[in-house]
Amino acid sequence: MSSVTLSGVRKTFGSLEVIKGVDLSIDAKEFCVFVGPSGCGKSTLLRMIAGLEPISAGSLEIGGKRMNDVDPSKRGIAMVFQSYALYPHMSVRENMGFALRFAKVPKEEIDRQVNEAARILALEPLLDRLPKQLSGGQRQRVAIGRAIVRHPDVFLFDEPLSNLDAELRVHMRIEIARLHKELQTTMIYVTHDQVEAMTLADKIVVLREGVVEQVGRPLDLYDDPANQFVAGFIGSPKMNFLAAEVVDAGAGAVTLKLVKQGNALLRLPLGGPLPLPGDMVQLGLRPEHFVGAGEGDVDLTLAIDVAEHLGSTSFVYAGSASGEPLIIERDGARHHTDTSAITVAIPARQAFLFDSEGQRLR
Numbered sequence: 447m448s449s450v451t452l453s454g455v456r457k458t459f460g461s462l463e464v465i466k467g468v469d470l471s472i473d474a475k476e477f478c479v480f481v482g483p484s485g486c487g488k489s490t491l492l493r494m495i496a497g498l499e500p501i502s503a504g505s506l507e508i509g510g511k512r513m514n515d516v517d518p519s520k521r522g523i524a525m526v527f528q529s530y531a532l533y534p535h536m537s538v539r540e541n542m543g544f545a546l547r548f549a550k551v552p553k554e555e556i557d558r559q560v561n562e563a564a565r566i567l568a569l570e571p572l573l574d575r576l577p578k579q580l581s582g583g584q585r586q587r588v589a590i591g592r593a594i595v596r597h598p599d600v601f602l603f604d605e606p607l608s609n610l611d612a613e614l615r616v617h618m619r620i621e622i623a624r625l626h627k628e629l630q631t632t633m634i635y636v637t638h639d640q641v642e643a644m645t646l647a648d649k650i651v652v653l654r655e656g657v658v659e660q661v662g663r664p665l666d667l668y669d670d671p672a673n674q675f676v677a678g679f680i681g682s683p684k685m686n687f688l689a690a691e692v693v694d695a696g697a698g699a700v701t702l703k704l705v706k707q708g709n710a711l712l713r714l715p716l717g718g719p720l721p722l723p724g725d726m727v728q729l730g731l732r733p734e735h736f737v738g739a740g741e742g743d744v745d746l747t748l749a750i751d752v753a754e755h756l757g758s759t760s761f762v763y764a765g766s767a768s769g770e771p772l773i774i775e776r777d778g779a780r781h782h783t784d785t786s787a788i789t790v791a792i793p794a795r796q797a798f799l800f801d802s803e804g805q806r807l808r
């Protein structure tokens with residue numbers, strides 16, 4: 447297991463800069479997840495760590511050693527891709543042992559390593575099958591097995607579960623969490639799925655257009671997002687944003703006018719620096735933070751678009767007629783129908799505030 451440190455890392459393709467100066471330290475044994483929308487540079491960053499893509503500027507250290515110009519095979523890493531990249535004509539056993547055979551490791555040692563990886567991944571009954579005789583989840587386990595036998599200091603995963611159906615994805619997610627516990631190896635895992643990020647990570651790195659927006663523990667990002675992008679990206683269903691105008695600011699509080707909610711007024715505590723009267727801001731509230739009518743600081747009555755009753759909880763999609771659709775989570779609110787209205791309240795102390803640039807106001 448090794449630490450991984452990036453300092454001022456940049457990547458340009460021709461004149462296009464896609465990684466714009468990333469500073470990041472990942473501790474030994476840590477499970478670090480890169481998350482962000484498609485095209486933000488997650489794979490490029492991972493491929494630079496792997497050595498599959500040259501680093502345009504900045505430095506990469508693995509285990510305290512500069513790796514910028516070190517051959518991929520000498521970096522102590524193993525990578526698992528979304529496409530399993532198995533050799534179709536080789537059995538599971540041969541696929542898993544391939545890198546070791548290539549490195550001229552003695553046969554008994556290869557067998558020992560392959561059997562151990564097969565045990566960890568519950569692949570023992572499948573060792574003599576060909577890839578085409580396996581399910582998608584089994585193929586992905588073989589691809590992981592092929593990485594395990596190399597005993598890397600750092601595992602790199604690029605969207606390894608994206609090709610699997612929903613049920614299998616949940617199953618494999620738990621398998622990967624268990625694997626990390628058992629192997630105690632540094633893992634860097636790329637996904638666009640914020641649920642995978644929340645459940646697997648010790649540390650999440652949220653990327654947007656080649657820039658790190660925030661780094662932190664999953665629940666710290668959820669509870670304390672640095673900006674509107676992170677607030678909106680982490681959490682499912684997403685945080686609601688309500689357009690608001692500052693009416694009054696002073697003495698550690700602001701009064702907001704919710705301009706698309708009938709100009710309802712809401713007073714919010716704020717440490718400062720305070721925005722100015724007339725400033726447009728965004729009020730953020732997570733779906734589960736709405737409370738019942740009269741139980742918060744301002745009531746909103748909204749026409750319901752769709753009510754989804756999941757049994758354990760209900761999601762009410764409402765208010766699209768006002769131009770500001772909101773998602774409200776209410777457990778125990780099974781009586782709402784698509785044709786009724788709902789009255790809920792916003793508790794000011796649960797709300798987040800963002801300036802017009804999307805930066806958090808605290």
Ligand SMILES: Nc1ncnc2c1ncn2[C@@H]1O[C@H](COP(=O)(O)OP(=O)(O)O)[C@@H](O)[C@H]1O
Pocket residue numbers: 459464482483484485486487488489490491
């Ligand atoms: N070889 C390449 N040549 C030119 N542009 C590339 C190349 N690889 C990736 N890009 C661009 O870099 C950006 C980041 O891509 P990528 O790292 O694959 O994103 P992600 O994995 O987050 O979806 C995208 O705009 C993509 O089009």
Ligand SMILES: [Mg+2]
Pocket residue numbers: 488489490
């Ligand atoms: Mg990618």
